[in-house]
Amino acid sequence: xxxxRTTWRTIVDLKSCHEVVFYFLMKPRGTKxxxxxxxxxxxxxxxxxxxxxxxxxHVAYPTFMKEYLAKMPKEIVHIVTNERE
Numbered sequence: 001x002x003x004x005r006t007t008w009r010t011i012v013d014l015k016s017c018h019e020v021v022f023y024f025l026m027k028p029r030g031t032k033x034x035x036x037x038x039x040x041x042x043x044x045x046x047x048x049x050x051x052x053x054x055x056x057x058h059v060a061y062p063t064f065m066k067e068y069l070a071k072m073p074k075e076i077v078h079i080v081t082n083e084r085e
Contacts, residue, residue: 004062004079023065025072 006019038045050058055066064079 004064004081006081 004021007016009016032049034047036045036047050060052069055069060066068077
């Protein structure tokens with residue numbers, strides 16, 4: 001659905017980083033229960049299903065996804081962002 005290239009600088013040492021991400025539209029597998037044992041910096045990450053029409057009421061990342069999910073393209077969209085500023 002979406003292909004994104006992003007460039008940014010790390011907060012600590014200002015190193016330039018580059019990321020390539022693929023986002024896919026998926027069908028539900030019958031349950032909304034998400035199980036994750038993911039941690040970042042010692043803090044547990046939580047995942048939640050949020051209805052697309054309620055995304056504007058939440059802080060969600062990547063931030064551009066709120067706009068793009070509202071349009072639901074029929075072809076692959078290439079997104080380039082520069083967050084080094």
